[in-house]
Amino acid sequence: MIFDYPTLKLIWWLLVGVLLVGFAIMDGHDMGVGTLLPFVGKDDVERRVVINTVGPHWDGNQVWFITGGGAIFAAWPLVYATAFSGFYWAMLAVLWALFFRPVGFDYRSKIANPTWRNTWDWGLFVGGAVPPLIFGVAFGNLFQGVPFSFADNLMSTYTGSFWALLNPFALLCGVVSTAMITFHGAVYLMHRTEGAIQRRTQVAMLAFGSLLLATFSVAGIWLWQGIDGFAIVSAVDPAALPNPLDKEVIRQPGAWLANYGKYPLTMALPALAYAGTAAAMLLAVNGATLAAFVASSLAIVGVIGTAGVSLFPFIMPSSTDLRASLTVWDSVSSHLTLNIMLWATLIFMPIIIAYTGWAYKVMAGKVTAAYIRENDHAAY
Amino acid sequence: MLSEELVDLSRLQFAITAMYHFLFVPLTIGMTWILVIMESAYVMTGKTIYKDMTRFWGKLFGINFALGVTTGITMEFQFGTNWAYYSHYVGDIFGAPLAIEGLMAFFLESTFIGLFFFGWDRLSRKQHLLVTILMAVGTNLSALWILIANGWMQNPVGAEFSYVTMRMEMVDFWAVLFNPDAQAKFVHTVSAGYVTGAMFVLSISAFYLLRGRNVDFARKSFRIAAAFGFASICSVIVLGDESGYTVGEAQQTKLAAMEAMWETEPAPAGFNIIAIPNEAEMKNDFAIEIPWVMGIIGTRSLDKQIPGIKEIREKNRERILSGQIAVGALEKLRKNPADAETKALFEQHVADLGFGLLLKKYVVDVGTATPEIIEKAVADTIPRVAPLFWTFRLMVAFGFLMLALFGAALWYSVKGNFAEKRWLLHSALWMLPIPWISCELGWFVAEYGRQPWTIYGVLPTHMSVSTLSVGNLYGSLAGFIGFYTLLLVVEMYLMVRFAKQGPGSLGTGRYDNETAHAHA
Numbered sequence: 001m002i003f004d005y006p007t008l009k010l011i012w013w014l015l016v017g018v019l020l021v022g023f024a025i026m027d028g029h030d031m032g033v034g035t036l037l038p039f040v041g042k043d044d045v046e047r048r049v050v051i052n053t054v055g056p057h058w059d060g061n062q063v064w065f066i067t068g069g070g071a072i073f074a075a076w077p078l079v080y081a082t083a084f085s086g087f088y089w090a091m092l093a094v095l096w097a098l099f100f101r102p103v104g105f106d107y108r109s110k111i112a113n114p115t116w117r118n119t120w121d122w123g124l125f126v127g128g129a130v131p132p133l134i135f136g137v138a139f140g141n142l143f144q145g146v147p148f149s150f151a152d153n154l155m156s157t158y159t160g161s162f163w164a165l166l167n168p169f170a171l172l173c174g175v176v177s178t179a180m181i182t183f184h185g186a187v188y189l190m191h192r193t194e195g196a197i198q199r200r201t202q203v204a205m206l207a208f209g210s211l212l213l214a215t216f217s218v219a220g221i222w223l224w225q226g227i228d229g230f231a232i233v234s235a236v237d238p239a240a241l242p243n244p245l246d247k248e249v250i251r252q253p254g255a256w257l258a259n260y261g262k263y264p265l266t267m268a269l270p271a272l273a274y275a276g277t278a279a280a281m282l283l284a285v286n287g288a289t290l291a292a293f294v295a296s297s298l299a300i301v302g303v304i305g306t307a308g309v310s311l312f313p314f315i316m317p318s319s320t321d322l323r324a325s326l327t328v329w330d331s332v333s334s335h336l337t338l339n340i341m342l343w344a345t346l347i348f349m350p351i352i353i354a355y356t357g358w359a360y361k362v363m364a365g366k367v368t369a370a371y372i373r374e375n376d377h378a379a380y
Numbered sequence: 381m382l383s384e385e386l387v388d389l390s391r392l393q394f395a396i397t398a399m400y401h402f403l404f405v406p407l408t409i410g411m412t413w414i415l416v417i418m419e420s421a422y423v424m425t426g427k428t429i430y431k432d433m434t435r436f437w438g439k440l441f442g443i444n445f446a447l448g449v450t451t452g453i454t455m456e457f458q459f460g461t462n463w464a465y466y467s468h469y470v471g472d473i474f475g476a477p478l479a480i481e482g483l484m485a486f487f488l489e490s491t492f493i494g495l496f497f498f499g500w501d502r503l504s505r506k507q508h509l510l511v512t513i514l515m516a517v518g519t520n521l522s523a524l525w526i527l528i529a530n531g532w533m534q535n536p537v538g539a540e541f542s543y544v545t546m547r548m549e550m551v552d553f554w555a556v557l558f559n560p561d562a563q564a565k566f567v568h569t570v571s572a573g574y575v576t577g578a579m580f581v582l583s584i585s586a587f588y589l590l591r592g593r594n595v596d597f598a599r600k601s602f603r604i605a606a607a608f609g610f611a612s613i614c615s616v617i618v619l620g621d622e623s624g625y626t627v628g629e630a631q632q633t634k635l636a637a638m639e640a641m642w643e644t645e646p647a648p649a650g651f652n653i654i655a656i657p658n659e660a661e662m663k664n665d666f667a668i669e670i671p672w673v674m675g676i677i678g679t680r681s682l683d684k685q686i687p688g689i690k691e692i693r694e695k696n697r698e699r700i701l702s703g704q705i706a707v708g709a710l711e712k713l714r715k716n717p718a719d720a721e722t723k724a725l726f727e728q729h730v731a732d733l734g735f736g737l738l739l740k741k742y743v744v745d746v747g748t749a750t751p752e753i754i755e756k757a758v759a760d761t762i763p764r765v766a767p768l769f770w771t772f773r774l775m776v777a778f779g780f781l782m783l784a785l786f787g788a789a790l791w792y793s794v795k796g797n798f799a800e801k802r803w804l805l806h807s808a809l810w811m812l813p814i815p816w817i818s819c820e821l822g823w824f825v826a827e828y829g830r831q832p833w834t835i836y837g838v839l840p841t842h843m844s845v846s847t848l849s850v851g852n853l854y855g856s857l858a859g860f861i862g863f864y865t866l867l868l869v870v871e872m873y874l875m876v877r878f879a880k881q882g883p884g885s886l887g888t889g890r891y892d893n894e895t896a897h898a899h900a
Contacts, residue, residue, distance in 0.1 A: 056498035059449065060491030067482030069456050074479040077471025077547070084460025084467075085846035092856055095457050099450050099863055103870065106446035110874055152714055154546045155465050157847045241544045333472045334542075334549040341476055348483040352491075359491050362502050377887040378500065 006238035006329075008338040012075045013315075013328040015345060017308050019071050023064035024181065024304060025297045026356075030058040032185010034101070034128025035178075038121050040189070040200040044114070047121055048372045048379060051105065053192035055380040056363045058105055060356060062098075074341050078154070078244065078331040079315050083138075086148050086158035090134050090165060097130035109380045128185070129178060136177025139307055140170030140219075143227055143256060145319030150245060159320060169222055176215045180303055183208035187280055187296045191289035194366050202285065209281040216273060216303060223310065229255025230317040230325055242330040249322040256310045266309045273302030382845055384741075389853035390462045390845045393860060395827075397454050399820055400864050404448035406819045409523055409570055410577020410612070411441040412516035415496075416509075417604055423509045432890065433601055434512070435500070436883040437581060442497060443874050447867060449490075454860075462853075466834050466844035473539045473550045474529055481525030489518030523573070524566050531562025534631060534826070536835050541730055543713050548838060561631075564619065565826070571615040572822065575782060576815040578609025579808075582789060584879050586808035589799050593892045594882050599799055602808075606789035606798070613783045620779065631836060633761065634829035636689045638768045639674060640664055644688040648675020654773075657765040662690060689762055696735065696761040700754055703736025705729045707746045734838040735761075741842045763831045767824075775821040778814050785811055 003011065033054050041047030054061075073080040084091050100123035108120035144167070147160040186205035190198050234248035260267050276299030283292035311317075317325040332338060372379055415434055422430035456478065459467050467475075492515040499508055532539075538555030539548045550556065582605035588598035635641075640657040641649065642664065651673035655664040678686045687695075706729035712722045729736075738757040739746040749757075785807055792798035799805075830836055834844040878885050884893035 056494035057491075059494055060487060062449070063482055063487045063490050066453065066456055066486060067479060069460075070475065070479035070482045073456075073459065073467065073471055074475030077475055078468050080460045080471060080475070081464035081467035081846075084457065085462070085464035085848065088461055088846075088848060088852055088856070091457055091461050092859065095454060096859065096863060098453055099867070102446040102449040103867065106442055107870065107874060110443075110878070152711070154468055155847060156468070241542065243544060243546075333475070334545075336553065337472050337476055337550050340550075340553050341479060344476075344480050344483055348480075348487075352483065352487045355488070356491055359495055362495060362499055375501075377885070378497065 002339050003342070004239070005335045005338075008335065008342065009238060009328050009332050011342060012332060012338055013308075013312070015342070016068070016071060016075060017304065019064065019068040021301050021304050023068050024300045025184070026061040026064045027058075028132070028181045028300065029185045029188040029293075030054045030061050030101075031128040031132060032182045033189050034104075034124040034185075035182045036186060036189060036201060036204055037128070038125050040197055040204065041121075042196075044117060045369050045372055046197055047117070048109065049193060049197060049367050049369060050189065051108070051124070051380045052367045052372065053189055055105065057356075057359065058101065060359065062101070065098075071341065071345075075333050075338060076315065076326075076331050077333060078156075078242075079326050082148055082156045082158075082326065083146075083316055085156065086146055086160070087138055087141075087165070088158075089162040090138060094131045094134050097126050097134075099127070100124060101127035105380055129182075132177045132181040133174045136174035137165055137170045139177070140167075140173030141165050142311060142314075142316055143173075143223060143229075144169060145230065145251075145317040145322075145325070147320045148318050148324065149321035150324050154244075169219070169227065172215060172219050172222070176212065176219055176303070179208045179212040179215060180300060183212050183277070183280075184293075184296045184300060187284050187289065187292045190284050191293055192367055194368065205284055206281060209277050212277055212299075212303075213274065216270075220270065220306075223256050224254060227256065228253050229258065229310075230314050230322070231255045231258070232313070232327070236313075236329055238329050240329070242332050244324055244326055244330045247323055247327075247330065249317075249325050251322065259309050259312055263309075269302050269305035269309055271302070273299055273306055276300075276302050382842060382847065383850065384842070385850050386848065386853060387842045387845055389850060389857060390848075391841065393462060393853065393857050394458060396857075396864075397451065397458060397860055398827075399823060400868075401448070401451040401455055402819060402823055403816060404444050404451065405523075406569075406573035406576035406815065407444050407580055408441070408448045409519055409573030410575065411437065411444070411580070412512075412519045412577075413574060414577050414581055414604065414608060415441065416512050416516050417608065418601075419509050419512050421604075423505050428890075429597060429600065432883055432886060432888060433597065435886055436597075437601070438496065439885065440580075440584075440875060440878060442493075443871060443878065445493065447871050450867065451864070461856075462846050462848070463834070463844050464846035466839065469547045469839050469844070470536075470539075470835055471547070473532060473536075473548060473556060476550070476553075477525045477529040477532075477556070481522055481529075485518050485521035485525060487518075489515055489522055492518065520570055523570050527566040527569055528557060528559065528562045530826075531559045531565050532556055533833075533835050534565075534830060535559055535561040536838050541733060541838075543710055543726065544717070546714070548835070568616060568619045569822075571612050571619060572815065572819050574612035575609055575616055575786075576819065578605045578612055578786070579782070579812060579815045581605035582609060582786075582808045583812040586805040587879075588882055590802065590805050590809065594884075595799070597883055597891065602789070602798065603793045606786060606793045609782075610786040610790040613779065613786050617779050617783060620776075631830070632687050633689075633692055634763070634768070634825075635678060636687065636692055637763050637765045638772045638825065638829060640667070640765050640769045641674070641686065641688045642690055644685055644691045645675075647679070647685045648672045648682050649678070649686050650674055651677070652769075655769065657769055659765055689765070693758055693762060697754070697758045699732045699735040700738060700757050700761075702729045703732035703734065704739060704746050704749060704754075705736070706733040707736035707739070734833070734835070734840065737843055738832065738840050741840065760832045763829055768829050771821045771828075772825045775818050775825065778818040778821070782811070782814060782818075 037047060037050050041050045104120040104124040108117055148156050148158045150156050186201050186208060189201045228251040230249055231252050232247055233250050276295045280292045280295035280299060283295055313327045313329060315326045415438055418430055419434040422434060492511045495511045496515050499511060537559050538552035540551050542549050581601050585598040585602040588594045640652055640655045642662045650669040650671045652667045652669050655667035658665050675686060706726060709722050709726035713726055736746055738760060739749045742753045743749050788804055792801055792804060832840050834841050881893050883891040
């Protein structure tokens with residue numbers, strides 16, 4: 001079966017969203033655990049307990065990130081090209097922070113020296129905290145427009161600097177994102193641990209949950225009152241062959257909230273962000289940690305969904321050449337490629353979810369100090 | 381116009397990070413199957429030693445795998461960060477296999493690698509074996525999709541240029557999938573990985589045997605490695621010859637450069653075993669030739685000619701002149717898409733568009749290219765001969781050297797007296813680096829030989845880069861070199877430490893050099 005081009009463009013906006021949400025839920029909880037590691041684990045055995053809650057799964061979960069990147073390359077090549085090269089140093093910082101994860105997880109336990117192990121613990125912290133921070137900052141910059149333009153042959157040039165990315169609103173978005181991921185990781189860690197580690201993690205969970213609620217609200221008000229949104233004013237033909245230079249765009253106060261007026265149902269997304277976070281906090285404190293994990297996952301759907309719907313149909317607006325702004329209509333792949341990629345996703349995604357679920361089922365249960373002692377040579 | 385320094389630095393960074401990544405990939409690919417073989421022996425015989433073998437070699441595999449994953453992410457980022465125009469221009473085709481690789485293969489490999497290490501006590505024997513097999517299947521499928529993407533760079537089938545979207549677009553997915561270049565590359569590359577895995581196990585087992593440690597463990601490992609390695613090296617050589625054949629069809633330029641074949645010889649052409657290529661005068665100062673061989677490898681016939689470099693240059697000159705018209709027409713068409721006459725002219729020359737773009741290295745407006753510039757562009761179409769000629773020969777020589785080693789190892793394994801042949805054990809130990817060097821040489825031949833293109837005949841390398849400043853490149857290059865050096869030191873330290881200690885590191889109480897159980 002083949003969908004028409006406008007439908008596929010829309011489906012791919014949703015699918016990239018699904019992959020980003022999947023990344024944030026799956027790789028996100030590993031990263032949150034990494035961020036919390038040096039603080040909730042007081043000695044080596046405790047830290048090994050924390051690490052081994054994600055030990056068998058972090059590698060599979062990281063593929064959400066890799067597949068998300070690949071899907072953006074395949075479905076939105078112009079976005080992949082423009083964003084990765086424009087955000088050059090930010091992307092390298094994410095990449096280099098991620099370097100610490102595979103080696104941190106795998107090499108840490110191989111030598112018993114405390115300095116060695118402590119170094120990798122901070123490596124895992126960097127690998128857990130830096131990527132969500134930078135992704136948040138990147139999203140914060142999307143709302144303000146990014147300084148890039150295209151030559152006539154669609155070669156993009158970025159004219160900003162790395163430091164310009166670190167403006168107040170973007171940093172706030174970075175805090176929203178880091179709080180969300182760390183909160184989510186804390187909920188997961190509470191589910192998989194007990195005793196002192198669980199108690200310490202609960203404190204962190206409540207703190208980051210509250211921080212998420214507060215910063216998400218401030219960012220929303222700021223977006224409404226303080227930042228001019230983007231709007232397309234020329235006629236849009238969703239079926240047209242993609243050409244990002246063939247439209248007219250203006251900046252308008254309040255435009256980033258326009259979609260909520262046009263499609264009131266989308267207000268469910270920010271509501272879900274609040275409800276999910278609050279419910280997760282409540283459930284986790286009352287010991288229903290698995291339900292809390294589902295709730296914090298829904299909160300992630302709410303937060304990322306809110307960002308996506310606010311920007312729609314923009315993906316990456318340009319602040320220097322407004323018409324060059326990349327949208328879901330004009331920065332996509334060909335009809336055929338979108339269709340093939342849709343089928344590949346529809347076929348493989350359920351299979352991936354099934355075997356990932358099985359892997360979690362096999363490894364289910366609390367990770368304890370006794371488990372670490374029994375599996376001294378095999379555990380991380 | 382993009383500065384040559386930017387292009388060179390971008391290439392250098394890609395080459396360094398890709399070759400570094402490829403230090404870890406072949407071993408991963410090969411080890412997964414060796415682990416499957418060892419664990420199958422465990423499930424079939426129930427002997428604990430086979431489980432210990434799977435776990436110990438698995439431990440070394442894990443140390444290697446961690447860096448494979450780490451450095452693999454770099455590759456996916458780098459198309460976007462440093463090759464932005466490439467990503468835009470061919471992402472419609474090139475992105476799809478990368479994304480499908482994630483969905484179909486990398487998820488499988490990475491999810492089951494977790495259970496491979498952590499699932500021993502939670503899974504039945506058969507379940508665990510299934511996990512190991514799925515991990516191996518995932519790893520090999522991953523190589524398949526990456527090489528489909530890479531094969532398309534060498535032989536861009538199933539795609540057409542669109543002047544509206546200003547990029548290549550996929551028109552036939554199956555052609556991309558069953559690209560003969562990709563298929564030949566896949567088999568050749570994974571077989572090279574199998575050889576690497578086999579050499580790794582063979583060498584380290586030989587080391588234990590030379591020291592007289594863990595003798596039973598080492599003997600069983602050596603035998604498996606000898607048999608698997610012999611089959612794999614035969615496959616590498618036979619299928620390497622197969623890639624020689626497909627290059628012959630799709631990329632005659634690479635073949636001619638690799639062979640230092642300046643003139644088109646009457647069929648079947650001879651093969652230069654040794655030559656001193658002279659680029660300036662386009663001839664070999666000295667050559668030892670075996671008649672017929674090249675013609676047979678390259679064309680699978682006795683009567684088809686293989687074009688020499690000079691003939692290819694003449695053809696390319698025609699294509700550059702035609703491409704010059706295509707680029708001019710395209711630029712007009714971008715300004716006025718309704719111009720039917722220009723469109724007709726463009727369509728007539730679009731097949732040579734990539735050749736026209738070669739001129740962009742020297743002039744912004746290709747219509748103004750002087751005859752001297754056109755000559756320069758013609759010269760650019762042939763990669764430098766000497767580096768290709770020698771790296772290719774070194775790779776082949778190493779291939780045959782390994783064939784001899786694995787042949788001897790298998791022969792004495794069958795006879796059962798390999799452990800007494802100290803010359804064999806010493807050779808196995810000293811040849812440990814050979815498969816890695818050969819893999820890197822092979823990568824060099826394939827990618828350097830594709831120059832001046834990123835996509836052969838479609839997109840020149842100098843147009844593919846991101847418009848970054850040279851300072852950015854020096855900074856990121858320094859960062860990569862720093863991180864990668866540090867990671868390599870740590871990895872090698874652990875690898876050597878655990879390889880030297882041997883299966884005693886499992887803490888089972890069954891082997892020499894036991895680690896005290898309370899090692900945490």
